[in-house]
Amino acid sequence: MAMNLSLYSVQAFLILDTEGSRVLAKYYRPKSQPGGESKEFLTLKEQKAFEKGLWGKTKKAGGDIILYDGHLALYKHSLDLIIYFIAGPSENELMLSTALNNFVDALTLLLRNQIEKRGVLESLDLVLLCLDETVDDGIIMDTDAAAIASRVSRPRPDTTEIIINEQSIMSAYQTVRERVAQRIGQL
Template identity: 45%
Template sequence: MVNLSLYTVRAMVILDGEGNRLVAKYYSRGPHAQNYKSVKEQKKFESELFSKTRKSSGEVILYDGHTVLFKYVNDVYFYLVGDPEENELLLSAVLSGLVEATSLLLKHSVDKRNLLDNLDMIVLALDEAVDDGIALETDPNVIASNVSKRGADTIDVSLSSLNEQVLIDVYKQAKERFNRSLLK
């Protein structure tokens, strides 16, 4: 029987060129229980996965009962782990969208150093692409745009908009006082 579920992704992992973890998100929801609950189990899985894929020329493998898709960009490995019966085209679209969005966010300079310097944006991009194991977005432009909007909303409170708001409030108060003085 085919298992129809929204929970398509088991994990998303980004490793450097030596197999060290840069970012990892494991998801435990859905019909299948997560295999890698402790950090020790996760790191063991990641190191075995890295040694299996570092010399591979393909992009999809079946490993440890999971479908694993991966992409290598400069000195960074991107991995997406799904169920063995999951649609590889869907998983590939999610991974490609994430890798391209990362490239857009890092101004086409994807490497370990740049990724670590902008880790906050990369984690937001992961969350935009996949939420708790559910693939949400595959379009890299949308992912990058949503991440950029969040950064602009939370970080930049410009002085000009603050000054405009203060002027509007002062104008309203002056108008109210003027109206009261006319009524007296």
Template identity: 40%
Template sequence: MEPAGPEPSLYTVKALLILDSLGQRLLAKYYDGTFPTAKEQAAFEKNIFSKTHQTGGEIACLEGLTVVYRSSVDLFFYVVGGCQENVLMLSAVLACLLDALGHLLRKEVEKRWLLDNMEGTFLVVDEIVDRGVILESDPQQVIQRLSLRAPEPAAYGFVLFDYLAGSSERRDSGDTGQHE
């Protein structure tokens, strides 16, 4: 009896990329040996950008890989998996990344804000994927974990932070006070 395909694996994500509007790398995490050298990674990033930056789609198959992507203002976000990977799982990682970064930056995700908060961006990525294994796809869980990691600036500062975070969540919920 022949096997139906590769065995399922926890190592779902091969790469996670954030490129700017010119296709330049802002953040890239490669989780396996698919692109072992910097030269191969750069060539892949150039290829992926040239094939996706003008299309409206969210899924592409390139070089035998499944790529889900989305743009936000002047950035392009990519989650790369093997050809056998579940597109919904890769899309959940992408959505989680964008939602968590939007919350972290407290505004639309764009290059200027991302560069100013690169440390937080790396923390978000590391909370979502570790060595190719999807750890979390719920942005609220990622944000909660990051807030637990943050050192307490002062006893009162943390209470103020919680208060401000709570008020921004009410604004973000879309409740404009107008009810039908």
């Protein structure tokens, strides 16, 4: 009796704007696809055609999950963006929905409640780091929005500033002068 054991995975992550244009896309190649074959997105032309058709189906839809072209597509509308997780048809919808919702929540925390095209493009590094903390090589790694946001926005440990002004230089000079005088007095 063979069991299909797999981790929860996504095949693609997309952010499309209100015209269906790509803002951000990341496609993952599955090593093996349990439960049958799935169409892979090998060329840019295939990716763009898939994105355009997907956008056409979801631009005015009220739901948050559809089966499109043999793929499970979970999506969330924002002000002027639609954020998608694309997965195989045999994936767990609840897990994918949790991952997408918490990714969007973490992004909301990082972008200060402004998930819009301009904010995403200006903070593309944060968006990609947030995605990498959520999904690694197509495998869902974390679904805790606060933990994801804290790892992405963690301050660097070497950010201590040393303020040098005239008073600190005079104080250092005075200390050196006193120590030199003490040493000379000991001789």
